[in-house]
Amino acid sequence: MKLKLHVWRQAGPSERGRFVTYDTDASEHMSFLEMLDVVNEELESNGEEPIVFDSDCREGICGTCGMVINGRPHGPWKRTTVCQLHMREYGDGDEIWVEPWRADGFPVQRDLMVDRSAFDRIVAAGGYISVRTGSAPDANAIAVEQVDAEKSMDAASCIGCGACVAACPNASAMLFTSAKAAHLNLLPQGQPERYGRVLDMILTMEAEQFGTCTNHGACENACPKEIKIDVIAMLNRDYMKALLKAS
Amino acid sequence: MRRVYSLYSTSVGKKYTMAVSGAIFVLFVIVHMFGNLKVYLGPEAFNHYAEGLREFGEPFLGYEWFLWVFRAGLVAFLLIHTVAAWQTSRQSWAARGQKYKKQEKLVFHYASRTMRWGGVALLLFVVYHILHLTTGTLHPDFVPGDAYHNFVTGFRSVPVVAAYTLAMIALGLHLYHGIWSAFQTMGLDGPRTKRWRMPMALAVSLIVVLVNLSFPVAVYTGILQ
Incomplete structure (x- = not known):
């Protein structure tokens, strides 16, 4: 053709x-x-x-x-x-x-190639858990509820492609940031650092040149992994809890 | 104070302040609508209600004290809402220097795209509305103290009714996106909340718009004389 x-x-x-x-x-x-x-x-x-x-x-x-x-x-x-x-x-x-x-x-x-290292900096700010390394822990040593495991896996399916930012009329990175925070915040392993993670990741996101979320929903419709804006609501909720705990 | 600042220092926090101040205005437009429904009970009931707003709280408060405190509160929340909207809008406008040649609208619904110009339109309408029916500055036949007369004669002009109609359309879109959005922004999306927040937002905005538009229609068709 x-x-x-x-x-x-x-x-x-x-x-x-x-x-x-x-x-x-x-x-x-x-x-x-x-x-x-x-x-x-x-x-x-x-x-x-x-x-x-x-x-x-x-x-x-x-x-x-x-x-x-x-x-x-x-x-x-x-x-x-x-x-x-x-x-x-x-x-x-x-x-x-x-x-x-x-x-x-x-x-x-150049041309169609963009620099997405802003995403790396957001993840580096809190998209990890601190654990002792060593031999692999026993499977199922920490019980995870099925519902939480599913939600966490949905969030973890984010491949960091940046389509959410590209689709957003505000060029906001909220879907990416909240997906990366949510997949850890939904699991027991993510709890000790949960609220510090939320603040650090949001502050890093704000320091990059992204816009603000106005709940248009374009990110959800563009996401190749169909991540839902539920993770954004979770990040919003955790942000308030983090501020209340920080004082 | 540090907590308030750190809340407000990010766009996530600014949106909390917009959600909370917005919720106050949602309650206000609902109360305002219920108050205005008294116009259907006739001149005496409506004027009595209007005067009641001024006498509210007596004898503990003086004449119009409550009304002025109430107005000051609304202005304060309006400032918070508008400043936060302006600041987050500027951040978003700055975030895409080079625009797309082609951009498909992938948003959930049209209403979200009207928030900025719709908000400005509503702000201008509020100024006009106050000059029209509160101070009477832009009213052709304003009689202080006779709210019913001002109400009915105020809606006898086609351009006025057209302006109110446009403003109510802007209000409906702003309310619909604003109401469900406030839940999302404040992280209220439990399984049940998520199911009813959009239908509820639609119902509230439709009721407010239709009831408010019934007033000029009732005047125009002669139901209210």
Whole structure:
């Protein structure tokens, strides 16, 4: 199928970017990233700079890839990262606009690649538990209620791709931050550091260039792992408890 | 005091203050609506109610004391609500310097996207509403002390009714998103709460809008003379 691609090209973090239009011939069996690979091969053979984008596992589990396709993070398919989007979605003659995540917290490095180290700093601030290392503890030594285990696993399914920030009209990182806090705060192992974690992670998130949550819900609809805004309510609740405990 | 500051120092805390001050306004518009329903009982009942607001608390309080304390409280909460909205909005506007060329609306519902301009519209409406029916500055035939007369004659003009209608639409959208959002912001999302918070927000905003709009309609159709 013949496609018209409008791709955001930006030579570096401080360069001005612009859309460049490419015509390509794609097979419906390709993934979206394979389609871009083919475009890049052609660009390279013409001596032009290939389109820079992030990708790693290409099976939807690592969270490395991500771009906004026709206004939607990771493209039109639900529960799908862009590497798992396939070209059978599109038809002959379609026009596709491809942009990087747009958020000041995620500065563009080149083309479609953004710097998501702000997420690493949020996790480093509290997205861990402190335990003695050594031999593995006995399984089931600490009882976890089934409901909590499920909720925790739902939150832990966050792959840190950044689609929530990209989709949010406010470019807020609340869904990511609260998912990373919730999966620990729901488990017994996360309790000793719970409220310190909540304050540290929120303060770190605030120090990055993200916007504020206004409960639009766009993050939930964009999340390839379908993480719900329930985790945000939990973080809000824990923030108040943390302040009451801190005094 | 340090705790209040640390609450307010993050956007999460600012939203708590917006949720709490917003909840006060939700209660206010409901009470305001119930008070105005007295207009259907006739001039005497309505004027008696209006005067009652001024005499509230007597003889322990002086004439209009309660009313002024009440007004001061509302202004204080309005300031908190507006300043927090302004500060969080600015943080969000600054968070996306480069806009999308294409952006699909992935939000739950349209109402959330009206909060900012809707809030400004409501603020302007409140100023107009006070100049119209409280001070009478913008009223063509204002009689101090005759609330019923001011009410009925005030709604006999098409532009006024149009302005009130638009304001009530803005109020309905603001209330709907604001009410369920306040629960989310304050972390109230237990299984039962989560089930009824959105339907409840819809019901409250619909009732407030429809009852408030019934007043100009009743005047216009001659039910209230």
